[in-house]
Amino acid sequence: MSNTSQNTPGNTPQIPPKVGIDRITFATPNCYLSMKDLAIARGIDPNKFTIGIGQSQQAVPPNHQDIVTLGAQAALPLMPYIDSNRLKMVIVGTESGVDASKSSALYIHKLLNLSAWVRCVEVKEACYGGTAALMMARDYVLVHPGAQVLVIAADIARYGVGTPGEVTQGAGAVAMLVSENPRVLQINDDSVVKSAEIQDFWRPVYQSTALARGKFSTEQYIRMFCDVWQRYSAENACNFNDFEAICFHLPYTKMGLKALRAGLEENSGAPHSCDGAPTTDDTRERLLARYQDSTQYSRRIGNIYTGSLYLGLISLLDYDYFRNSCDSSESACDLSSATHSNESPTRPSPLLPGQKIGLFSYGSGAVAEFFSATLVPGWRSALFSNQHIKTLNNRTQLTVSQYEEMFNSAAPYSPQDFVSSQKNRSGARFVLDSIKSQERNYRSI
């Protein structure tokens, strides 16, 4: 129990405990598709995918993986830091749930053999669900200092073979352990959240692929960013100069850049510009350079919906780690595969404790939230950077026809029995073995 949060006699104001992300990591399938190969197969100029949309590769899940197995796999490296007496909740944010009723958190809870004395729930609001889960976790720990909450944001983004959204598919899960006195980031109590019922993206329960109004969705994302940013900057009396970096929800890496540019080009008369305080040239360069760091993993994994913002946060921290802390004998420190853009010729300076990172979360439908987190001393030693880059570099590249076969062999959205493939299981610690009589059977391998 924190001694900073005890009730004190009289009217002495309480100091809230520092609460935030103690550990953060991700999992993604061990197969990927090159976006150049996909573009050529679809008769499209590869530059549209790699530059216009900003995706180089896409994670492709074998049919033994779903949000349960990916979520459990993401949480596995956190197990040594979970205290079964302190863990009080497991919250899964997802929009690719495997059941309309039962929480995926229960399957994950069993696969990880967690204590029975926890609350397991799933939350949904498109790509915003991970942030909803994180905020619930933060608020719970504020009220119950000493508690730990496991937050998992897991999704498989499916649009369909040959659809315009195909280039923005992806799969993966982010796991975060939330506690007081976190080792990575303190989440500040400054968020601004906005909700508005709009029809930009949705997925009816009877189908596995999403429906989207692409251009409309892009416009809504930018509008919601401008709305929450303006209110946030007014309520917190701050501007872009106060942020070392801003991470965005990344359905594709060009999307956040569009919103960031809109924010930076205030008063420029650009169609989507946000009004706001003047931004210095230094800030502009810094935010654009950091933005590139935050998009490196998403470029190679694609959209993971609820986890995308947090994959961007991990990428930001890991690329800072690779530049500044990595032992040069480790192959993971080789940044030659990183894609740098003309947007950011600047090499970012090392991140420092106390610096503030802005986070913009957007879930279609739509809910948007802007909040900040502050780096705590020693955060680099709590990262999993080398494991992350090794996971990505060890994946198997698929041909377009292998990808299409895997896409079309996914577990069905119908009552028929299903047995998953034995192929591409290397590295997977949990699998969906089968669906029999409409019940899913998972196991550790």
Ligand code: COA
């Ligand atoms: N070289 C470089 N860039 C090119 C190009 C080429 N040969 N051809 C096209 N482009 C650029 C376009 O100019 C455009 O850039 P801009 O957006 O900066 O103007 C970009 O590539 C996309 O082209 P566009 O014609 O808009 O693509 P599209 O109509 O096929 O749409 C998606 C593709 C992915 C953008 C769209 O389907 C989409 O937004 N889907 C997902 C929606 C979503 O995820 N919603 C949830 C939001 S959270």
